[in-house]
Every structure is written in C-alpha cells, then in structure tokens.
Amino acid sequence: MTQVIEKDVIVIGAGAAGLFCAAEAGKRGRKVEVIDHAKRLGGKILMSGGGRCNFTNMYSAPENFLSQNPHFCKSALSRYTQWDFIALVEQYAIAYHEKTLGQLFCDNSAKDIVDMLMQECKKAGVTVTNRCEVGEVSYQDGVYQVSTAKGDYQAPSLVIATGGLSMPKLGATPFGYRIAEQFGLPIVPTRAALVPFTLHDHDKEVLGELSGISVDASAHCNDTHFNENILFTHRGLSGPAVLQISSYWEPGQTVDFDLYPNGDLQEMVLQEREQSPDVQLSTVLAKTYPKRFVQSSLEYLNIPNKALKQYQGKQLEQAVESFTHWHIKPNGTEGYRTAEVTLGGVDTDYVSSKTMEVKNQKGLYFIGEVLDVTGWLGGYNFQWAWSSGYVAGQVV
Numbered sequence: 001m002t003q004v005i006e007k008d009v010i011v012i013g014a015g016a017a018g019l020f021c022a023a024e025a026g027k028r029g030r031k032v033e034v035i036d037h038a039k040r041l042g043g044k045i046l047m048s049g050g051g052r053c054n055f056t057n058m059y060s061a062p063e064n065f066l067s068q069n070p071h072f073c074k075s076a077l078s079r080y081t082q083w084d085f086i087a088l089v090e091q092y093a094i095a096y097h098e099k100t101l102g103q104l105f106c107d108n109s110a111k112d113i114v115d116m117l118m119q120e121c122k123k124a125g126v127t128v129t130n131r132c133e134v135g136e137v138s139y140q141d142g143v144y145q146v147s148t149a150k151g152d153y154q155a156p157s158l159v160i161a162t163g164g165l166s167m168p169k170l171g172a173t174p175f176g177y178r179i180a181e182q183f184g185l186p187i188v189p190t191r192a193a194l195v196p197f198t199l200h201d202h203d204k205e206v207l208g209e210l211s212g213i214s215v216d217a218s219a220h221c222n223d224t225h226f227n228e229n230i231l232f233t234h235r236g237l238s239g240p241a242v243l244q245i246s247s248y249w250e251p252g253q254t255v256d257f258d259l260y261p262n263g264d265l266q267e268m269v270l271q272e273r274e275q276s277p278d279v280q281l282s283t284v285l286a287k288t289y290p291k292r293f294v295q296s297s298l299e300y301l302n303i304p305n306k307a308l309k310q311y312q313g314k315q316l317e318q319a320v321e322s323f324t325h326w327h328i329k330p331n332g333t334e335g336y337r338t339a340e341v342t343l344g345g346v347d348t349d350y351v352s353s354k355t356m357e358v359k360n361q362k363g364l365y366f367i368g369e370v371l372d373v374t375g376w377l378g379g380y381n382f383q384w385a386w387s388s389g390y391v392a393g394q395v396v
Helices: 016-027 042-049 074-079 080-091 110-123 175-182 199-210 240-246 265-275 281-285 290-301 315-324 379-393
Strands: 004-008 009-012 033-036 052-057 095-096 103-106 127-129 134-140 143-148 151-155 156-159 189-195 214-221 224-232 236-238 257-259 327-329 339-345 365-368
Touching: 009 016, 009 143, 009 175, 016 033, 016 110, 016 134, 016 156, 033 151, 042 052, 042 110, 074 379, 080 110, 080 379, 127 257, 127 290, 134 175, 143 156, 143 236, 151 156, 156 175, 175 189, 175 339, 199 224, 199 236, 214 240, 224 240, 236 240, 265 315, 265 379, 281 290, 281 315, 315 327
Parallel strands: 004 151, 009 033, 009 156, 033 127, 156 365
Antiparallel strands: 052 103, 095 103, 134 143, 143 151, 189 339, 214 224, 214 257, 224 236, 257 327
C-alpha cells in the first residue's frame, strides 16, 4: 500500500504566488508541501524582466488589472501592497532600481527574488518538491488527496497556484483550469495577453523590413490607450505599447497608433513649410523618426515624397495625419508561446476576494494567474501573485 504523506496545506505550483502563499502559511505553523512538475523552481520569475525580474510596480492599483469582476482584486491588493513587498526585498538587502513608470527591477538577477522566496519557505518549515508530476486530485470527508509521481499527499487545504497557459516552454499547462472544472467552477475564456501582434501579409511585406526599429507611440483600442514605444519585428509589432494594448484588443479589430504622442506633428510640419518650403517631407520627418522608418512608412501609406510647397490644399495635413492616426488591423497575436500572461481564467464570482477560497468548496483555493485577474505590463502581475498568495496564506 502506498504511504500517504499528511500535511495541513498542499500548494500545487512553485511560482511566485505558490511559494509566497506557502511561506505565509508556514509562518503560521502550518505544515506545508509545495509540489511542482518543472525542473527548476520559479522559472517564470527567473526569465522575467530580461533576467532581472520586474517584481512589482510603485503605482500598482486595482485600475491596472483586467477581470470580468474588476472589484475582485481590490481587497487582496489593499491588504498586501507593493510597499509591503518592497519592504521584504529591502529586508533581504536585494539591490533594485526603478526603470520607467514605477517598474522595479533587481540590480543583479531575478535569482535574488527566487532565493528570497526559498529562504522564506525554509524559515517557515515549508517542504518544496519539484520534478514531481501531479496525477489525480480527489476530495473526501473534508480532505484533499493528491497523487503524484513521488507519492500521495493529503491535506484539508489545497491551493492551486499553477498559473495560466503563457510560455509553455517553461511548463505552463491547463492543469489549474482542469481542477477548477472538476470542482464545478466555470472558466472565463482564456487567450494570450501582453503579447506581440502578427500582421497580414500585405502589411508585413513593407513593415517587416523595419524589423528592429522602435518609435514612440500611443496605441488606442476599445477606449483604452498606452503611451510607450512600439517595436517592429519581422513577424509584426511588439514593444511595451503593443503588449499593453493587446490585452484590450479583440480579433478583427483595428488598433490606432499616434506616432507623435508627445506633441503636435501638424504644427511642426506646417512651421517647416513656412521656413523651408523647398525641403522634402521625408527630410522633415527624419528629424523625428529613423530614416528607414520614414521611407517605408511613406511607401506603406501611399504618400508621395516631395517638397513641402508642392503639396496642394489639405494634402500635407492629410499626409501628416496618417502618422498620428496610423491604423493597423493585426492578423492575430504570437499566442501563448511569447505571451507574458493569460487573460481570463477561473471565474472570480465563485471565489472569496478576501481569502481566495472557493465559496462552495471548503479548503480549495486559487491564487495568482490561474484566476481571471490580469495585470498590465510592468510588475503588476507579480504584485497580484504576492497579494493573492498573501491573503490565502493567512487562512489556509
């Protein structure tokens, strides 16, 4: 007969939310086991932020999160804030810096954050087992039984912290959604978010030649806009403004880019016409944009390149407007392969916002990305992992 290992709490998923929740529960004297199928712990943490982990954002607030129920995240975010996590980082003397827009990164390596979480778990007496495939999960008489490749575990509290579908190379699976469905919880339809756009062939032919070029832009879609840069790739469009707006975009929609977001391009070009009427439009635009970008854009937008004085009537204004209202209809996105997070997930209407416990299933908790809560780019998703992990950790 297989020996059953008894615990107070089983956490499935050794990512940001799972490890943080486990440490918090362990501090309360709970016997906690964390189980993960991946080879290395905290894989997503280690590769995030270019290997430096954008671990939170100084401006984190409920408005920075998408969910069918936008109020759900408020309680957890207010009970464990970005300042609480920053204090923990400072307690461990981890050097960090602000990059832009409140985004905080480790000075050295994302490994500092993983080491900190592992130290917290160790101090709290938490056992972490990786390279361990989870088989069946069952529930009987108030106890959860989890069968794994390394033995069977049982506990009255089970926490699902298995993340979403993004970055399958790091081991992402739909396991968390399957458990939710097993216990009767609906799943808000999922899709890749914070993800580059791909382009239709006719757009890619011209714009693909701009691969590697980045320009400032404001990306607009569905009454939302983000003012950061965009990056042209050989497959389509990337960069912070594109990743951000991808969470709001629906297939078939057009995204409107203002490629001169911090000023008045019309005014600038018309002034140039007053002062230097013989100068070509491409020369004026090249003061603002890379030359290669100007040439390809004029071709893409069917704008003839000539001296400013040669444009008749409103031709010049219309040409310039093409740069401030640059319409692109993406073909799609690069999908989960390169997406930073998953939009949608376990329906939050069935989960307590104060404890992350399933309302009609005692002892079952969902935390982190597996839930229908998706943050903006810039450390917000990590903050949701810390906050949701913390509140569950106080009660499991």
